[in-house]
Each structure stands twice: as structure tokens, then as C-alpha cells.
Amino acid sequence: MRHTIAVLVENEFGVLSRVVGLFSGRGFNIDSLTVAPTNDEALSRITLVTRGDEQIIEQITKQLNKLIDVIKVIDFEPEHAIEREMVLVKVSAEDQSRAEVLRIADIFRAKVIDVTPKSYTLEATGAPAKVSAMVELLRPLGLKELVSTGPVVIGRGAKAWKG
Amino acid sequence: MKLNGARILLECLKREGVDTIFGYPGGTVINLYDELFSFKEIRHILPRHEQAGVHAADGYARATGKVGVAIATSGPGATNTITGIATAYMDSIPMVIITGQVPTALIGNDAFQEADIIGITRPCTKHNFLVKDVKDLATIMKKAFYIARTGRPGPVLVDLPKDVQIAQTEFHYPESVEIRGYKPTVEGHPKQIEKAVAMIMQAKKPVIYVGGGVILANAAAELVAVAKRLGIPVTTTLMGLGAYPENDPHSLGLLGMHGTYYANMAVSHCDMLIAIGARFDDRVTGKIASFAPHAKIVHVDVDPTSIKKNVRVDLPIVGDVRDVLQKMLKVADEIGPDAKACEAALAPWIAEIDEWKKKHPMTYKQSTSVIKPQYVIQRLRALSDPDAIVATDVGQHQMWTAQFFGFTAPRTLLSSGGLGTMGFGLPAAMGAQAGFPDRQVMVVCGDGGFQMNMQELATIVQNRLNVKIVILNNNFLGMVRQWQELFFDKRYSSTCMELPIDFIKLAEAFGATGLQATKVEEVDEVIKKGFATDGPVLMEFKVAREEKVLPMVPAGASLTEMVLAS
Numbered sequence: 137m138r139h140t141i142a143v144l145v146e147n148e149f150g151v152l153s154r155v156v157g158l159f160s161g162r163g164f165n166i167d168s169l170t171v172a173p174t175n176d177e178a179l180s181r182i183t184l185v186t187r188g189d190e191q192i193i194e195q196i197t198k199q200l201n202k203l204i205d206v207i208k209v210i211d212f213e214p215e216h217a218i219e220r221e222m223v224l225v226k227v228s229a230e231d232q233s234r235a236e237v238l239r240i241a242d243i244f245r246a247k248v249i250d251v252t253p254k255s256y257t258l259e260a261t262g263a264p265a266k267v268s269a270m271v272e273l274l275r276p277l278g279l280k281e282l283v284s285t286g287p288v289v290i291g292r293g294a295k296a297w298k299g
Numbered sequence: 300m301k302l303n304g305a306r307i308l309l310e311c312l313k314r315e316g317v318d319t320i321f322g323y324p325g326g327t328v329i330n331l332y333d334e335l336f337s338f339k340e341i342r343h344i345l346p347r348h349e350q351a352g353v354h355a356a357d358g359y360a361r362a363t364g365k366v367g368v369a370i371a372t373s374g375p376g377a378t379n380t381i382t383g384i385a386t387a388y389m390d391s392i393p394m395v396i397i398t399g400q401v402p403t404a405l406i407g408n409d410a411f412q413e414a415d416i417i418g419i420t421r422p423c424t425k426h427n428f429l430v431k432d433v434k435d436l437a438t439i440m441k442k443a444f445y446i447a448r449t450g451r452p453g454p455v456l457v458d459l460p461k462d463v464q465i466a467q468t469e470f471h472y473p474e475s476v477e478i479r480g481y482k483p484t485v486e487g488h489p490k491q492i493e494k495a496v497a498m499i500m501q502a503k504k505p506v507i508y509v510g511g512g513v514i515l516a517n518a519a520a521e522l523v524a525v526a527k528r529l530g531i532p533v534t535t536t537l538m539g540l541g542a543y544p545e546n547d548p549h550s551l552g553l554l555g556m557h558g559t560y561y562a563n564m565a566v567s568h569c570d571m572l573i574a575i576g577a578r579f580d581d582r583v584t585g586k587i588a589s590f591a592p593h594a595k596i597v598h599v600d601v602d603p604t605s606i607k608k609n610v611r612v613d614l615p616i617v618g619d620v621r622d623v624l625q626k627m628l629k630v631a632d633e634i635g636p637d638a639k640a641c642e643a644a645l646a647p648w649i650a651e652i653d654e655w656k657k658k659h660p661m662t663y664k665q666s667t668s669v670i671k672p673q674y675v676i677q678r679l680r681a682l683s684d685p686d687a688i689v690a691t692d693v694g695q696h697q698m699w700t701a702q703f704f705g706f707t708a709p710r711t712l713l714s715s716g717g718l719g720t721m722g723f724g725l726p727a728a729m730g731a732q733a734g735f736p737d738r739q740v741m742v743v744c745g746d747g748g749f750q751m752n753m754q755e756l757a758t759i760v761q762n763r764l765n766v767k768i769v770i771l772n773n774n775f776l777g778m779v780r781q782w783q784e785l786f787f788d789k790r791y792s793s794t795c796m797e798l799p800i801d802f803i804k805l806a807e808a809f810g811a812t813g814l815q816a817t818k819v820e821e822v823d824e825v826i827k828k829g830f831a832t833d834g835p836v837l838m839e840f841k842v843a844r845e846e847k848v849l850p851m852v853p854a855g856a857s858l859t860e861m862v863l864a865s
């Protein structure tokens with residue numbers, strides 16, 4: 137099962153390597169990981185996507201909580217959370233495919249951020265499933281380069297989630 | 300008044316109640332050692348290798364229950380501590396390790412004797428700190444000790460650059476610390492505890508499975524009280540030995556790979572397993588799928604990651620075992636039948652266990668022609684003080700000590716269980732003796748492991764530490780040889796030590812006394828003489844070379860599939 141886990145950590149040197157080291161040392165998967173400071177600059181928030189059965193996910197959250205610099209861990213349930221990621225994609229666009237790329241970009245409300253006679257570079261934001269649907273449509277047209285932020289996640293509703 | 304960082308560090312140690320430290324000087328701690336020169340409140344012991352210094356601090360911590368402290372210089376000094384730190388980490392031993400570091404301005408420059416010790420020790424410390432500003436030093440030290448000794452204990456490393464030792468600031472030692480990401484759950488949940496006691500009282504075949512957590516929590520007395528109150532037999536892990544007196548009729552001794560027949564049978568047939576401060580290690584469970592197959596499992600542990608890591612648990616209780624056991628006792632009195640009734644209810648189960656005890660007691664085949672290692676262990680028990688402390692190294696001799704010594708008090712067995720570090724025993728005994736100058740301290744070593752830290756004979760003699768060293772000499776890396784005998788057709792690849800060492804001369808070269816027994820009749824004589832001789836004594840016993848540690852559950856087999864002694 138895919139899980140998106142948010143980890144609130146002290147914004148201190150070495151914290152990211154503690155988190156990453158935990159995953160590599162214990163053989164847990166990381167599909168993606170993003171990190172940046174929060175509105176409280178003493179804190180950073182990591183969003184990571186991992187996979188595993190119930191027992192593994194339980195160990196992952198417990199092990200994360202055990203790190204001294206980790207303040208909070210939330211394993212978000214999909215229905216209670218909103219996930220977004222951003223991708224930048226460079227696609228070949230020559231002759232007839234130029235129009236097709238733009239049509240797809242339009243459908244997914246992606247922005248064209250760079251144009252050459254041979255390519256378009258698109259910026260798209262959205263739920264991971266939506267973004268990957270766009271990428272799959274672009275792939276046969278000649279996907280040259282893809283870069284993604286990986287998802288970030290926030291809980292639904294008025295309740296905020298601070299340190 | 301302003302103090303320099305080096306002095307502040309020592310003031311912090313003093314305020315944490317530290318009276319003995321083990322350390323080795325070098326360029327990046329020379330300022331610290333200069334302060335130490337005139338700082339009389341702390342005894343500093345100079346080991347002959349930083350690894351041994353850390354093991355000594357570890358042995359000191361295991362024996363006394365206090366936080367062990369070790370110092371090393373940057374680079375090679377720091378990297379030499381790794382095995383010691385990893386050993387303590389695996390067994391959850393509270394320690395603070397202080398390493399020197401190159402000046403802050405040079406960090407990252409591949410400076411002389413620079414090593415990224417924070418990076419290197421990240422996976423084998425509970426936490427570590429790099430002190431970048433002398434103003435943070437006192438708070439970091441307070442945090443280091445707090446983290447090391449609370450919750451699930453463990454080693455904490457503080458990396459102290461040379462310029463921070465020289466820089467000056469006002470010294471204030473904080474009264475308390477607040478770490479928002481670190482709030483160990485000490486108090487067990489009352490509802491869970493009530494549920495657990497009710498469940499336990501329903502059981503017809505309960506077993507208590509005790510681990511090192513009971514010793515770390517200083518909860519042996521509470522354990523005995525609960526076990527007696529409920530009438531339940533107790534088995535312990537290697538790390539739990541001594542938490543429950545092995546001379547008690549309800550003691551089942553060690554369980555697991557080299558555990559007793561009756562402990563492994565009891566665990567395999569019980570309907571209720573109460574795990575207290577134990578972590579279901581693979582040496583204990585054997586094949587997970589057939590471990591305690593009929594049992595409901597209650598698991599008490601201060602570290603949530605220990606719970607449900609390897610086995611399913613029916614009722615978890617997160618908390619300090621001492622707190623939980625005290626509450627269990629209260630609940631038992633409130634809701635349950637009295638102790639007599641509990642005992643009566645379990646009589647058939649106890650009878651079943653007694654049958655197993657009778658059928659296959661812990662035993663070995665005595666010999667008249669050659670010294671059996673198990674016999675030496677039994678005689679050591681018989682001829683030593685009741686409160687003697689026994690350190691072990693790692694190998695067959697370690698298992699024989701665990702099986703045949705008969706531990707009756709907590710903190711009397713000091714052994715590297717989790718990492719299984721050869722070379723641990725001698726320095727650990729040295730640390731324990733430094734903590735208890737007046738108690739009898741011995742170490743049981745193999746001929747192999749002894750040689751991994753034998754340079755510490757010098758430290759022991761120099762500091763007049765009265766350690767009694769027992770070498771069970773089979774001239775083999777015996778434990779590995781046993782596996783080669785059983786699973787590799789006796790192909791003894793690199794396990795025969797070939798070179799016979801004159802251990803008596805070796806002891807004498809360091810200024811210790813050396814004794815040797817080669818015949819069964821000499822065993823008592825040597826032990827008596829060894830214990831009666833003042834100062835460090837090395838007692839070498841030439842033992843049966845191809846003796847095996849039995850029972851043995853082959854790796855990956857179920858606990859019931861034991862290879863037995865007879």
C-alpha cells in the first residue's frame with residue numbers, strides 16, 4: 137500500500153540525513169521525499185511517499201517518532217487529505233504533435249513555460265494521479281525530460297497541524 | 300565567572316554525578332585533558348585502546364546503573380569507539396561519549412584527523428550532537444545525559460570541536476530540559492494494565508518472558524513480586540538473566556537458541572506469554588511462525604518500536620516496566636483471587652513444566668580426564684562471592700556462563716548480547732570493577748576474544764583493578780567451530796588458533812598473576828587461589844576442545860526442535 141506521511145522536524149542540521157538514514161538502514165522504501173521550512177522557521181516539514189504492508193508502515197511511523205528531532209508524524213488517510221505535486225515536462229513538439237501537446241496541456245491546465253521549434257516545456261500541478269495521467273498522454277509524443285517535486289500533503293478541514 | 304568549554308564540560312559531568320570516566324587523549328582533546336589535570340573530582344582511567352575505553356564505560360554503566368562516560372580524540376580516536384558504541388546501542392546501555400573534533404572553521408576540509416563522527420555514529424547512537432558554539436555546551440550536555448538515561452536508554456555522542464573547548468562563556472547548568480520531539484511514555488496506561496491482568500488471570504498456562512528492560516528499569520524486585528503474586532513461571536533472555544533468581548523453583552532459566560529445554564517447551568506450549576522489557580530477538584524466537592503458537596501475547600516495553608516488530612501482540616502496554624509492574628500488582632490485589640488461589644489454579648501447568656525439568660535438566664557429561672568448561676563455570680559460582688559480578692566475552696564460554704552460573708541478582712551478568720562483540724569482556728569487567736572497587740569482579744573469556752582487547756591488562760594492573768580473568772581455553776574460535784562441526788562437515792576453516800599462547804607469562808609480563816589448570820582436580824585449587832590472590836589474576840583453564848553448547852536450536856528452526864545434550 138502507498139502511504140503519504142508528513143513529518144514535522146526540528147529545522148536543524150543533519151535531520152534530513154537521520155530520516156533518510158533510517159529508511160536506508162532498515163530497508164524501507166522511499167518513493168519520493170520533499171522537505172522545506174514551515175511557517176514556523178524553527179521547523180521543517182518532510183512529506184514522503186512510501187510503500188509497505190500495515191506492519192511495515194506501523195514500524196516506519198514508530199521509528200520516525202523515535203528520532204529525537206522528529207516532533208510529529210502523520211500517516212495521512214487519502215480521504216482526509218489533499219495531495220499535490222508539480223511536474224516540469226519537456227516534450228518533443230514538431231509538426232502535427234505541436235497541437236496535440238497543447239491540447240493535452242489545456243485539458244490538464246498545464247502552463248507552457250518554454251517553447252522552441254522542437255519542444256514545449258510544460259508545468260503542471262495537481263493530484264499525483266492527475267499529473268501522472270497527463271504524463272502518460274505525453275509520453276508517446278516524445279517525452280524528453282521529466283522532473284517532479286513529489287507530492288506534498290495537507291489535511292482537509294479547518295484544523296491546522298502545527299508543531 | 301567565565302569558563303572555557305573544556306572546563307564547562309567537566310563541570311557538567313560533575314553535576315550529572317559522574318565520578319569515573321574512561322578516555323584517551325589526542326590533539327583535539329588536549330585542552331580538555333589540560334583542564335582534567337587539575338580537576339580532582341573525577342577519576343580518569345586511561346585504557347590502552349579507545350574501543351576498550353568505551354566498553355569499560357559500558358561495563359561501568361551495566362554494573363552500576365549510572366551513565367557511562369568515555370572520551371576520545373577526533374579522527375582515529377573517534378573511529379576506534381564505533382564498536383563500543385554499537386555494542387552499547389544494541390543492548391540499550393546509557394552512555395555519553397565525548398569526541399574531540401577539528402576546529403569548527405576546518406570542519407569539512409579534510410583537516411588532519413578529521414572524521415565525520417556525527418555521520419558515522421548516526422545509526423548506532425540514540426542521538427548525537429555537534430557543539431558549534433560554547434554557549435550551547437551546557438544545554439547539550441544536559442540533553443545528552445537526559446536522552447541517554449531516560450526512555451529506552453542508549454549511547455549519546457557529543458562531538459566537541461577544539462575551538463569550542465577553548466572559547467569562554469558564563470556557565471549555567473540548566474535544571475531541566477525540554478525536548479519537544481522526545482517525550483518517552485513512562486506511565487503504562489491503567490486501562491490496558493487492568494485488561495492485561497484480567498487476561499493473565501484467565502490463563503491456564505502462562506509464562507513470563509523477561510528481558511534486559513527489567514534490569515535497565517531496576518525493576519527486578521517488582522518482577523519477583525508480580526510473578527509470585529500470580530504464581531507464574533519466569534524465563535529470561537540473555538540480557539534478562541539475574542532479573543529473576545535462577546535458584547527459585549519457578550525459574551525456567553534462559554530461553555532461545557541455547558535456552559533450557561523446559562523454558563523453550565514452556566514457551567511453545569503456553570497459552571499466555573507476558574513479555575516484559577524484551578524485544579523478541581531472533582536468537583529467542585527461532586522460527587517466528589511457530590513461536591508461542593498457542594499464546595496470547597502481552598508485551599510491556601517503553602519503546603513502541605519494539606512492540607509488534609517481530610511478532611503479533613494481543614495487548615501492548617507502552618511504559619516503563621517498573622511503573623507497569625507496580626500497577627499490575629495493585630490491580631491483581633483489587634480484582635483477582637489471592638496468591639494462594641492463583642498458585643493452586645496453575646498447579647497442573649507447573650506440574651507439566653516440572654516434568655520437562657525432570658526429563659531434560661540443564662546438564663553436560665562430566666569427565667575425569669579433561670576439564671569440562673561447564674564444570675569450571677559451576678565451580679566459579681560455588682567458590683565466588685554471592686554478589687560477584689561476572690562479565691563475559693562472546694562465544695561458547697558466554698553461553699556456558701549463561702547456562703550454568705545461575706544468576707540470582709540483577710546487574711551481576713555483563714554480556715554483549717545484541718551485537719555479540721568479541722573483546723567486550725575484559726574491558727567491561729575493568730569498568731565494573733572501577734564502579735565497585737570492593738566487589739568481586741570476574742570475566743569469563745574465550746582464548747580468542749581475550750586476545751581482542753588483552754592490552755587492557757595494562758590498564759587493569761596500573762589502576763589496581765582487582766579483576767579476576769578466567770580464560771576457558773579450547774584453542775579454538777569455539778562457537779564458530781561448533782557451527783562448522785554441525786553444519787559444515789567439521790571443515791574447521793580458520794577456527795583453530797594453532798599457536799599455543801603462554802598465558803601465564805603474558806599475565807606476568809603485565810605485572811598480573813597467572814595461574815593455569817590442565818586437570819579436573821586442579822580446577823578448585825586454581826579458582827580458590829585466584830580469588831584469594833590480591834590484584835589482577837589470570838586463570839587459564841585448558842578445557843575440552845570440542846565441547847558443544849547444548850541445547851541448541853539450529854538457526855531458523857522452531858524452539859521445540861532442540862538438539863539436546865543427552
Ligand SMILES: Cc1cc2nc3c(=O)[nH]c(=O)nc-3n(C[C@H](O)[C@H](O)[C@H](O)COP(=O)(O)OP(=O)(O)OC[C@H]3O[C@@H](n4cnc5c(N)ncnc54)[C@H](O)[C@@H]3O)c2cc1C
Nearest residue numbers: 510511512516536537555556557576578601620716717719
Ligand atoms: C553467541 C550468542 C548467542 C545468543 N544466544 C541467545 C539465546 O540463546 N537466548 C537469548 O535470550 N539470547 C541470546 N543471545 C542474545 C541475543 O542476541 C539478544 O541480545 C537478546 O536475546 C536480547 O535480549 P532482550 O530481548 O532482553 O532485549 P534487550 O536488548 O535487553 O532489550 C531490552 C528491551 O527492553 C526495553 N526497555 C528498556 N528499558 C526499559 C524500561 N525501563 N521499561 C520498559 N522497557 C524497557 C527496550 O526497549 C528493549 O525492547 C545470544 C547472543 C550471542 C552473542
Ligand SMILES: Cc1ncc(C[n+]2csc(CCOP(=O)(O)OP(=O)(O)O)c2C)c(N)n1
Nearest residue numbers: 694695696719721745746747748776777778
Ligand atoms: C568482533 C567479533 N568478530 C567475530 C565474531 C564471530 N564470533 C562469534 S563467537 C566467535 C569465537 C569466539 O572464540 P573464543 O573467544 O575462543 O570463545 P569460545 O567460543 O571458544 O568460547 C567468533 C569468531 C564476533 N562475535 N565478534
Ligand SMILES: [Mg+2]
Nearest residue numbers: 745746775777
Ligand atoms: Mg576458544
